[in-house]
Amino acid sequence: MTVFAATEANIDRAAASLRNGGLVSFPTETVYGLGADPRNGRAIARVFEIKGRPQFNPLIVHLANLEDARALAEFTWQAEALARAFWPGPLSLVLPKRLPSPLSELVSAGLETVALRVPSHKVAQALLNLAQIPIAAPSANRSGHVSPTTADHVVADFGPDAFDIIDDGPCERGLESTVIGFGEGSPVILRPGAISHEEIETALGRKIGFEPSSHAPRQPASPGQIASHYAPRARLRLNARSVEAGEALLAFGEDVPEAEGQTINLSLGGDLREAAANLFGALRTLDQTGAETIAVMPVPEKGLGIAINDRLRRAAA
Numbered sequence: 001m002t003v004f005a006a007t008e009a010n011i012d013r014a015a016a017s018l019r020n021g022g023l024v025s026f027p028t029e030t031v032y033g034l035g036a037d038p039r040n041g042r043a044i045a046r047v048f049e050i051k052g053r054p055q056f057n058p059l060i061v062h063l064a065n066l067e068d069a070r071a072l073a074e075f076t077w078q079a080e081a082l083a084r085a086f087w088p089g090p091l092s093l094v095l096p097k098r099l100p101s102p103l104s105e106l107v108s109a110g111l112e113t114v115a116l117r118v119p120s121h122k123v124a125q126a127l128l129n130l131a132q133i134p135i136a137a138p139s140a141n142r143s144g145h146v147s148p149t150t151a152d153h154v155v156a157d158f159g160p161d162a163f164d165i166i167d168d169g170p171c172e173r174g175l176e177s178t179v180i181g182f183g184e185g186s187p188v189i190l191r192p193g194a195i196s197h198e199e200i201e202t203a204l205g206r207k208i209g210f211e212p213s214s215h216a217p218r219q220p221a222s223p224g225q226i227a228s229h230y231a232p233r234a235r236l237r238l239n240a241r242s243v244e245a246g247e248a249l250l251a252f253g254e255d256v257p258e259a260e261g262q263t264i265n266l267s268l269g270g271d272l273r274e275a276a277a278n279l280f281g282a283l284r285t286l287d288q289t290g291a292e293t294i295a296v297m298p299v300p301e302k303g304l305g306i307a308i309n310d311r312l313r314r315a316a317a
């Protein structure tokens with residue numbers, strides 16, 4: 001067995017394994033990550049290989065705190081303000097690497113920048129503190145699949161024996177971190193995620209743009225933003241207000257159309273945070289019913305709904 005409960009002894013063993021170049025999947029508040037030592041080129045190459053991930057798609061480096069992050073990248077005052085507002089938490093900052101860098105070139109896929117994040121999940125924090133190294137971790141899914149929000153999802157993608165998995169139940173947020181870059185000095189959202197646009201604007205006291213690439217995914221500024229990144233096997237029919245024969249239904253809110261096939265409601269009460277937490281698990285479950293098409297009810301394009309709709313559009317592409 002390679003799925004372990006999140007006991008201190010197991011986390012300690014996982015930390016030692018990471019230090020020795022091993023791969024470990026661990027929970028964060030967003031999704032399960034597939035961790036490796038970012039200073040170890042072989043370990044990072046193995047992460048790309050096992051995920052089937054294009055080498056040009058860089059990884060996020062996780063740290064225990066802001067001080068450790070400062071050792072790896074140059075923080076502008078705006079980056080500093082965002083880190084203070086949201087770390088530990090589901091925000092990733094893309095910043096110029098501090099040189100010379102101990103990080104393998106593979107981590108940032110040859111870019112001069114690196115994406116950094118301080119996770120709040122207690123297991124992720126314990127692992128970072130015990131390992132005493134930064135941990136590079138993409139979402140622990142095969143490239144192109146939906147991100148995993150439980151240890152079972154990780155096993156579904158890689159089998160039980162590919163690497164150790166620390167199981168601490170479902171991830172609270174269920175959506176990946178918001179990725180922010182600093183084109184021309186001003187912050188831009190490269191990937192909408194678990195922290196909303198509005199929350200970021202409130203923290204900065206100013207408006208913040210979306211990098212157009214996140215809506216024109218052919219030329220990604222954040223290379224993970226390729227159109228089909230979250231594709232399930234089934235076809236998705238977005239903005240469905242009725243359900244056709246043979247379709248499964250991904251519902252939202254209490255006004256649910258009649259359906260013969262399986263229905264999962266992201267949030268009966270119309271709560272976007274609950275919907276975000278349920279999204280990837282629901283997509284996986286409905287995909288497994290074998291339905292050819294999943295009808296998806298409209299989700300409001302505001303707050304976390306922006307990130308939810310982003311993932312739904314990608315899953316439909």
Ligand code: TXA
Nearest residue numbers: 030033058059094113114115138139176177222223224
């Ligand atoms: O919530 C999360 O962010 C999860 C957990 C495990 O922390 N991780 C995650 O990693 O979603 P991944 O590899 O699936 O997505 C990383 C995203 C990609 O869209 C990638 O292109 C972007 O971050 N990214 C990483 N480094 C970058 C860089 N230097 N410049 C621009 N985008 C970068």
Ligand code: MG
Nearest residue numbers: 138139147224
């Ligand atoms: Mg991913």
